[in-house]
Amino acid sequence: MKQILASKQQTSIRGRLLSIMLFTSAVVLAATSIAFVVYEVANFRAQVLQHLRTLAAVIADNSAVPLSFNNQATAQEILLALKSEPTITAAILYDADGKLFASYPPGLDRANLPRPMESKGHRFLRDALWVFQPVYQEGKPIGTLYLRSSLAEQYHRLSQYALIALVILVVSFGAAAFLSSVLQKRISEPVLTLTRTALQVAEREDYSLRAPKVTTDEVGVLTDAFNRMLAQTQEHQARLGEQARLLDLSFDAIFVLDAERKVIYWNRGAVEMYGYSASEALGRNIDDLLKTVFPDDRQKIFAHLNRDGRWFGELRQNRKDGTQLVAISRWALDRDAAGKPAAVLETNNDITDRKRTEDELSKAQAELREHAQNLEATVQERTARLRETIGELEAFSYSISHDMRAPLRAMTAYAKALGEDFGEQVGADGKAYLDQIISASTRMDQLITDVLHYSRVTRSPKLLESVDLQKLVAEIVAQFPQLQEPAATVTIEGPLPPVLGDRASLGQCVSNLLTNGAKFVAPGIKPVIRVHAGKASNQPITVENRQPGSAGQNMVRIWFEDNGIGIAHQDLTRIFGIFERVHPREIFEGTRIGLAIVRKAVERMGGSVGVESDPGKGSRFWLELQVAEQKQ
Amino acid sequence: MKAVLLVEDEQADVFIMQRAWKKAEVENPLMVVNDGRAAVDYLSGNGQYADRQKFPIPCLVLLDIKLPYLSGLQVVEWLRKYEPCSTLPAVFLTSSASDMDVDRAYQLGGNAYLVKPPTPEKLVQMLQDLKNFWMKQNKFPPDVLSLRNSAAA
Numbered sequence: 001m002k003q004i005l006a007s008k009q010q011t012s013i014r015g016r017l018l019s020i021m022l023f024t025s026a027v028v029l030a031a032t033s034i035a036f037v038v039y040e041v042a043n044f045r046a047q048v049l050q051h052l053r054t055l056a057a058v059i060a061d062n063s064a065v066p067l068s069f070n071n072q073a074t075a076q077e078i079l080l081a082l083k084s085e086p087t088i089t090a091a092i093l094y095d096a097d098g099k100l101f102a103s104y105p106p107g108l109d110r111a112n113l114p115r116p117m118e119s120k121g122h123r124f125l126r127d128a129l130w131v132f133q134p135v136y137q138e139g140k141p142i143g144t145l146y147l148r149s150s151l152a153e154q155y156h157r158l159s160q161y162a163l164i165a166l167v168i169l170v171v172s173f174g175a176a177a178f179l180s181s182v183l184q185k186r187i188s189e190p191v192l193t194l195t196r197t198a199l200q201v202a203e204r205e206d207y208s209l210r211a212p213k214v215t216t217d218e219v220g221v222l223t224d225a226f227n228r229m230l231a232q233t234q235e236h237q238a239r240l241g242e243q244a245r246l247l248d249l250s251f252d253a254i255f256v257l258d259a260e261r262k263v264i265y266w267n268r269g270a271v272e273m274y275g276y277s278a279s280e281a282l283g284r285n286i287d288d289l290l291k292t293v294f295p296d297d298r299q300k301i302f303a304h305l306n307r308d309g310r311w312f313g314e315l316r317q318n319r320k321d322g323t324q325l326v327a328i329s330r331w332a333l334d335r336d337a338a339g340k341p342a343a344v345l346e347t348n349n350d351i352t353d354r355k356r357t358e359d360e361l362s363k364a365q366a367e368l369r370e371h372a373q374n375l376e377a378t379v380q381e382r383t384a385r386l387r388e389t390i391g392e393l394e395a396f397s398y399s400i401s402h403d404m405r406a407p408l409r410a411m412t413a414y415a416k417a418l419g420e421d422f423g424e425q426v427g428a429d430g431k432a433y434l435d436q437i438i439s440a441s442t443r444m445d446q447l448i449t450d451v452l453h454y455s456r457v458t459r460s461p462k463l464l465e466s467v468d469l470q471k472l473v474a475e476i477v478a479q480f481p482q483l484q485e486p487a488a489t490v491t492i493e494g495p496l497p498p499v500l501g502d503r504a505s506l507g508q509c510v511s512n513l514l515t516n517g518a519k520f521v522a523p524g525i526k527p528v529i530r531v532h533a534g535k536a537s538n539q540p541i542t543v544e545n546r547q548p549g550s551a552g553q554n555m556v557r558i559w560f561e562d563n564g565i566g567i568a569h570q571d572l573t574r575i576f577g578i579f580e581r582v583h584p585r586e587i588f589e590g591t592r593i594g595l596a597i598v599r600k601a602v603e604r605m606g607g608s609v610g611v612e613s614d615p616g617k618g619s620r621f622w623l624e625l626q627v628a629e630q631k632q
Numbered sequence: 633m634k635a636v637l638l639v640e641d642e643q644a645d646v647f648i649m650q651r652a653w654k655k656a657e658v659e660n661p662l663m664v665v666n667d668g669r670a671a672v673d674y675l676s677g678n679g680q681y682a683d684r685q686k687f688p689i690p691c692l693v694l695l696d697i698k699l700p701y702l703s704g705l706q707v708v709e710w711l712r713k714y715e716p717c718s719t720l721p722a723v724f725l726t727s728s729a730s731d732m733d734v735d736r737a738y739q740l741g742g743n744a745y746l747v748k749p750p751t752p753e754k755l756v757q758m759l760q761d762l763k764n765f766w767m768k769q770n771k772f773p774p775d776v777l778s779l780r781n782s783a784a785a
Contacts, residue, residue: 403698405727405750410644413752417651445750 013191017184018177025176033165040161044154048087048129049122052149055085056133060145063093067101068137075102082147089128090148093135101143114146127151190219194226207234253327253348259341261286273327273350275320286346290317306341309333315348325352397455405448411441450593457505457601464605466628467503469496469558473531476511480518483529488518493532497556499625505601506625509609512594513621517562520619530561536624555607560621567613576609598623634691634772635661639671639707640725641699648752656759660767663690668702671695672710675717690720691772697726697733705733705740712741719773721766 059078066074075093079102082088091104092114114123114130123130128148135143197211207230213223244267247254253270255263262285266278274281274290281289293316294301305311312330319325327348336342415437423431470492477483477490484490499506518527536555567575576599595609602609606626613619636658640646646664653662665671671693674681681687693711695704702710708722723744724737734745746762749755 405748406642406645409648409727409748409750410642412750413644413648413651416752417647442751449750 014184014188017188018180021180021184022173022177025173025180029169029172029176033169036165037158037162040158044158045124045129048149048151048154049131052088052122052129052131052147053133055082055088056131056145056147059091059147060133060135063102063145064135064137064142067093067095067135067143072102076104078102079104080106087149087153088147089150090146092146093143094146095143096141098144124151127155186215187219190214190223194219194223198226201230207237251349253346253350255281255286255346255348257286257344257346259343261344263289264343270348273319273325273348274317280320292317305331305333305344309335314351317348325350326355327351393455397452405445408441408445408448412438412445415441447593450597453508454593454597454600457508457597457604463502464500464626465503466498467501467506468498469506469625470494472503472507473510473514476507476514480511480515482518483514486526488527488529490514490518490529490531493530496531496533496558498628499556499558500628501605501607501625502601505605509598509601509623512598513560513623516594517560517564517619517621520564521562522565525563528563530559532559532561533557534559534622554627555624556627558623558625560623561618562621563618566615566617566619567611568615572611572613575611633660635663635688637671637674637690637693638662638664639666639668639693639695639699639704640664641666641696645696645748648755652752652755652759655756656763658759658763658767660691663687667700668704668707669700671699671707672702675711675720676714689717692766693720693722694725695722697724697728697737705736708737708742709740721770721772723762723766 059082062078063075066072066078079091079093082091082104088104090108092100092108093102095101114132120134121132128150131147131149133145133147134141135145193214194211197209201207201209210227210230211223213220213227248268250267250269253273254265254267255270256265258264262283263281264283266276266281270281271277276289286292295313295315301311301313310330310332312328315327315329317325317327328351329349330347332345332347333341334343334345415434418426419431419434426434473492473496477492482488514529514531517529521527534557536557576595599609602623602625608624609622610624611619611621638646638649640649646666650662650664663674665674673679674687675689675693677684677687693707695707697704699707704724704726708724711717711720711722721743722741723746724742725746725748726733727748729747737745746758749758
């Protein structure tokens with residue numbers, strides 16, 4: 001097709017050049033020939049006429065005498081002399097009256113003779129020329145001479161001329177044709193070369209070709225321009241190729257659609273994503289090819305694209321192997337110069353896996369939420385149950401304090417009444433038994449009191465205030481006779497700093513520790529207890545780390561050192577548990593709750609309790625408490 | 633010497649109280665009822681309590697909180713609204729030391745709140761203190777009804 005077109009173009013430009021040249025030559029030659037022939041004809045006629053006139057003048061001159069003397073024979077002889085002029089085919093001499101006086105040749109056909117004329121003149125006929133010459137005698141016309149010349153010979157000559165002209169014409173034309181066909185190449189060859197290069201470029205799409213520059217004329221300029229254009233195109237193509245290569249690097253499917261949504265570009269990402277090669281996809285309608293399912297009405301989507309120039313959304317599409325995928329698709333509209341939609345660039349991203357993950361994630365989240373709700377419900381349920389339990393516990397402790405102690409009081413009271421009123425009757429043993437009853441019920445009462453204390457400590461709201469520890473310890477010592485001289489020696493090696501705590505709970509702790517210290521001593525030893533403040537073990541109090549109000553930052557350790565029996569190492573932690581006791585009841589009275597109350601109360605105040613002890617060398621109990629800001 | 637009314641359902645406590653009452657040598661006679669309803673009946677003179685020779689109006693009421701039929705708190709609540717006895721001093725004597733009970737007792741119009749001591753000796757001590765304060769130091773409110781009646785006359 002292209003070849004045919006090319007050859008046609010080739011003949012066309014060559015042919016046109018040739019025909020222009022040949023036509024020009026032909027016209028010039030023809031005009032020259034015609035002018036030549038016309039000139040020849042005119043010249044010939046003029047020559048013939050001139051010759052015939054001269055001849056007629058001579059004969060008319062000669063004939064004047066015979067005519068004036070009416071000598072016909074002489075006139076006839078004069079006319080006979082015309083034999084020497086082969087072209088004269090007839091001669092007639094009329095007298096003044098117009099009567100035929102003499103004629104030539106002798107047997108001249110008298111028909112169709114010209115009428116005598118008075119004036120000079122000539123008349124061309126088809127093959128002959130008539131010339132009229134008046135005959136003068138002393139200036140008076142006495143007759144007229146007619147000469148007829150045949151033009152045949154002249155025509156023959158003329159036809160020879162024409163033949164020669166024709167031959168020259170043909171030869172000239174041939175020469176012109178040859179020269180044209182040779183010379184036209186000088187113009188057409190550069191054009192054809194350029195054309196051939198252009199065709200090769202078009203055919204092979206090889207923009208590295210260059211047209212050879214043959215001339216420096218306009219075609220040369222054109223060639224240069226063409227080559228420059230090729231160079232630019234080559235550069236553009238290289239850049240396009242680079243861009244296309246980069247587009248091919250994309251994981252996303254990138255393709256371009258024309259106005260009818262037919263694929264005009266298809267990158268490697270698209271090949272990998274959909275399984276269609278570029279050649280399979282190019283020219284196909286994208287929606288038919290991928291069986292696209294749109295998230296919305298197609299018309300709406302296209303209207304949106306047309307209005308905004310962009311659209312994005314999720315598409316369900318089929319791969320070549322028939323499997324479905326979900327793609328997040330971004331469209332960008334390209335408009336032509338007139339603003340009409342020309343092409344659409346689509347970038348599609350396969351989110352099938354992500355979608356599935358998202359679905360699973362949201363399912364998992366929903367389950368988690370459900371679990372959380374269940375959990376919350378469970379927590380609420382349990383909290384409610386716990387509250388109920390606490391309520392019951394409070395009712396229980398209330399009941400203990402109110403109801404259970406009444407029988408104890410009764411036992412003690414009746415036992416005492418019995419001893420007082422009927423002491424003599426029960427005897428010494430009886431009184432001892434009564435003392436046992438009283439002692440047991442008193443212990444029971446103390447136990448109940450302590451349990452109630454313990455539960456109150458654990459439940460009491462945590463309201464921390466600044467407590468003057470120095471004063472508190474002194475007050476407690478004053479409350480308990482067993483802590484005072486001469487029963488015991490309690491020394492406060494002050495000053496003790498004010499601490500953050502609940503006054504009542506803290507009082508409970510201090511009294512428990514002090515009474516314990518006074519209680520657990522070897523027989524016959526007077527309890528000696530030293531109370532003093534020290535640095536917290538792991539957090540030395542420095543100016544730098546004093547931060548008011550922050551628990552654990554600014555602690556003080558209050559020591560309670562006694563000279564008691566001490567505690568075995570294996571028991572050091574056990575003693576703070578409720579109902580734990582390391583000494584048999586027979587030796588030391590106690591409800592085994594005191595230290596548990598201390599621990600609980602101190603922990604609720606953000607502090608801690610501990611003990612260092614060696615059996616027989618006394619115990620060193622300590623409380624760690626938050627230091628309160630001193631009011632300055 | 634005006635009587636003191638003890639409202640106590642626990643027989644042992646009544647026994648301990650009566651014994652301690654004697655030991656503390658409180659001269660006022662101690663009248664006893666065993667439940668809240670009986671206390672209300674006594675004070676308002678219902679039924680058998682109409683006999684004021686036998687059941688005189690007390691100058692002081694000692695109440696436990698936990699009582700049959702009506703609690704001690706309910707009795708005081710009623711007492712404050714019952715005009716003839718609206719100013720009668722009421723002292724709670726109970727084994728409950730719960731803050732809630734103490735608060736409620738004063739809110740309803742109790743005049744004092746005592747916790748039953750654990751031992752009879754301490755109870756005797758407490759009653760001696762009570763005698764010293766209420767019977768010797770304290771001035772009782774006047775008999776409201778007679779005061780108003782005389783004012784009216």
